[in-house]
Amino acid sequence: MKTNFLTSARTIFISALTITGLFLISCENSETVNPEIEYADLIDESYTSEVYDEIEDLGDEAVDFLDNSATFKSVSDIEWRYNRLSPCAIVTRIYEDDLVSITIDFGEENCLCNDGRERRGKIYINHYGYYWEGDVEIEYSFDNYFVDDNQLTGTKNVLRTTNEDGNRQSDIIVDGALILSNDEGTITWYAERTREFIEGSDTRDKSDDVIEITGFSNGVLADGTEISSEIISPLVRINEIGCYRYFVSGIRKIIKGEEPEITIDYGDGTCDNLAEVTQDGITTIIEITRNKISIN
Numbered sequence: 001m002k003t004n005f006l007t008s009a010r011t012i013f014i015s016a017l018t019i020t021g022l023f024l025i026s027c028e029n030s031e032t033v034n035p036e037i038e039y040a041d042l043i044d045e046s047y048t049s050e051v052y053d054e055i056e057d058l059g060d061e062a063v064d065f066l067d068n069s070a071t072f073k074s075v076s077d078i079e080w081r082y083n084r085l086s087p088c089a090i091v092t093r094i095y096e097d098d099l100v101s102i103t104i105d106f107g108e109e110n111c112l113c114n115d116g117r118e119r120r121g122k123i124y125i126n127h128y129g130y131y132w133e134g135d136v137e138i139e140y141s142f143d144n145y146f147v148d149d150n151q152l153t154g155t156k157n158v159l160r161t162t163n164e165d166g167n168r169q170s171d172i173i174v175d176g177a178l179i180l181s182n183d184e185g186t187i188t189w190y191a192e193r194t195r196e197f198i199e200g201s202d203t204r205d206k207s208d209d210v211i212e213i214t215g216f217s218n219g220v221l222a223d224g225t226e227i228s229s230e231i232i233s234p235l236v237r238i239n240e241i242g243c244y245r246y247f248v249s250g251i252r253k254i255i256k257g258e259e260p261e262i263t264i265d266y267g268d269g270t271c272d273n274l275a276e277v278t279q280d281g282i283t284t285i286i287e288i289t290r291n292k293i294s295i296n
Helices: 016-023 040-071
Strands: 090-096 099-105 118-128 136-147 150-162 168-179 186-199 210-220 226-238 249-256 262-268 274-279 282-288 293-295
Touching: 040 090, 040 099, 040 118, 040 136, 040 150, 040 168, 040 186, 040 210, 040 226, 226 262
Parallel strands: none
Antiparallel strands: 090 099, 099 118, 118 136, 136 150, 150 168, 168 186, 186 210, 210 226, 226 249, 249 262, 262 274, 274 282, 282 293
16 A cells, blocks of 8 residues: 655755865865866765665655554654655555565655655665564665656665664665766765664664764766775764754765865764865865855
8 A cells, every 4th residue: 555755844955975075175275166066076976975875764764654654643743753755755565475675656756855855766675674673684776766866776785783782783885876967977886884873773763863874985986086985983963853964073084086185074063064174284164054155
């Protein structure tokens, strides 16, 4: 039976990963540049990282909704629960022996989701084991799946366990590609990462989750340049209202071709939209906002 998702208030979600490439401008450089053009390749890589990372959040929200849909009475009962999904998404589930197959269908036209992204196409989720407890193997794949008119391909495989600290943990391998809109080329992307729920692991309420992300990625940009990244201090996301849009701490290192190493430091744990970008010995404080950056 098909189940329609209900909506929360629309929010625009622009993550720190997605837009870090916008801001790598020397404070000593007085020449006017357009950062969206100058650093478009870094923006593309960071965007690729983000849209693959959020697939697991979409899956968690879909499973939670299916498990609880019988208890929801009205929009007000569930509008606060989900950061990403939308009323235009249709979610179905099929049981076959030990395999559970879930489909999130955003339709053939762009569907505006609760995080501000436009999605269309389908995400397939196959999992073995109980989704919220114990060990479970999860595979995500895609059928004409687009985010903001960019197509995701490939697979994302997750082994979800409970670690020695009693926290839910996801060990992730992504092997995919992002076909950019407007015939701008294709980014190939491979990542191995770990997501640990360091708080909120014992509940299914996403709003109390604090997540640490570690690992690395590498790929090839649309122009053929190799790019790699490593999380050298865990990236932390707090899922409470007013905080979940941005990482609150952690450091990511990026190497692109022969260029000097870039680091992005997301702060000391404060729920704000500030980060420090360092390249070639120059550090810049940036303010991440919906549509602009303030450089201090």
